[in-house]
Amino acid sequence: MKVSEIVEKLKLKVYSGQKGLDREISGGYVSDLLSDVMGNAREGEVWITLQVHQNVMAIASLKDLAAVILVNNLEPLENTVRHSNDENIPVLGTSLSTFEIAGKLYQLFNQ
Amino acid sequence: MEGVWGRLFILKLIFSIQGGDFTHAGHPSSEVKKVLKQLDIDGKTIKNIVIALYEAEVNVVAHAWRGTVDVEIDESKITILVSDEGPGIPDIEQAMQAGFSTASKQVREMGFGAGMGLPNMKKNTDELYIESEVGKGTTVKMVNNFS
Numbered sequence: 001m002k003v004s005e006i007v008e009k010l011k012l013k014v015y016s017g018q019k020g021l022d023r024e025i026s027g028g029y030v031s032d033l034l035s036d037v038m039g040n041a042r043e044g045e046v047w048i049t050l051q052v053h054q055n056v057m058a059i060a061s062l063k064d065l066a067a068v069i070l071v072n073n074l075e076p077l078e079n080t081v082r083h084s085n086d087e088n089i090p091v092l093g094t095s096l097s098t099f100e101i102a103g104k105l106y107q108l109f110n111q
Numbered sequence: 112m113e114g115v116w117g118r119l120f121i122l123k124l125i126f127s128i129q130g131g132d133f134t135h136a137g138h139p140s141s142e143v144k145k146v147l148k149q150l151d152i153d154g155k156t157i158k159n160i161v162i163a164l165y166e167a168e169v170n171v172v173a174h175a176w177r178g179t180v181d182v183e184i185d186e187s188k189i190t191i192l193v194s195d196e197g198p199g200i201p202d203i204e205q206a207m208q209a210g211f212s213t214a215s216k217q218v219r220e221m222g223f224g225a226g227m228g229l230p231n232m233k234k235n236t237d238e239l240y241i242e243s244e245v246g247k248g249t250t251v252k253m254v255n256n257f258s
């Protein structure tokens with residue numbers, strides 16, 4: 001499944017990193033603790049978080065994540081957007097909570 | 112560079128880190144990752160090194176005043192030395208425990224301060240040495256062997 005497919009099916013906003021929409025997704029990871037993501041997320045995963053600062057993109061890039069989904073209508077900071085565009089890793093958004101969007105992504109991914 | 116040690120080459124990289132500067136955290140890790148990819152080091156080893164170096168970097172940013180990252184790569188291993196001037200670690204054994212953190216409220220709000228950094232470094236290196244002097248600073252040495 002590509003990032004563009006989850007954007008369409010989960011009606012996600014695309015804030016930045018449009019060039020990375022054809023990245024292939026290997027799964028998802030949910031955490032707001034950066035060292036947890038650093039240690040445990042795997043390549044190609046979509047990271048669901050409420051953190052909006054640019055260290056999120058540093059980690060997404062170092063870990064080769066497929067995309068980041070910001071929950072609760074949170075918007076990325078300016079530096080986050082810039083970094084996302086530089087690395088071609090999309091930052092996406094939803095009005096849903098972490099619980100709801102993680103559930104939907106899990107379902108979509110395992111159907 | 113064939114020398115008395117019989118090594119084929121030695122590659123050195125040096126970076127500086129400013130305490131409190133979260134905007135540049137991850138830069139040394141990102142550069143080292145690029146170099147290791149160019150050297151065709153296997154993916155799993157690169158992933159381990161990137162995790163450990165990022166955590167070491169962020170610890171300088173979050174807990175110390177300033178520091179340097181010295182990287183030495185030869186054909187069999189990578190040795191990374193992260194030295195900082197900072198408050199030091201009074202009890203290294205306690206600091207190594209998962210969940211132990213003295214991170215400030217501000218640092219925690221960013222999602223750091225889970226007390227997982229040092230355990231991540233331990234898990235992802237072949238050798239980890241920490242020396243620290245309270246009020247002076249901390250030196251972390253990490254070695255990863257190439258397979």
Ligand SMILES: Nc1ncnc2c1ncn2[C@@H]1O[C@H](COP(=O)(O)OP(=O)(O)OP(=O)(O)O)[C@@H](O)[C@H]1O
Pocket residue numbers: 035036166170171173174175195197198199200206207211212213214222223224225226227228229230249
């Ligand atoms: N370079 C350092 N200088 C001073 N204290 C340090 C340094 N590195 C680690 N420490 C101390 O060790 C504790 C544990 O470090 P560790 O990296 O495991 O967790 P953390 O940095 O608090 O949180 P996390 O890494 O999960 O974001 C820190 O909270 C701090 O008290």
Ligand SMILES: [Mg+2]
Pocket residue numbers: 035166169170224227228229
């Ligand atoms: Mg840490």
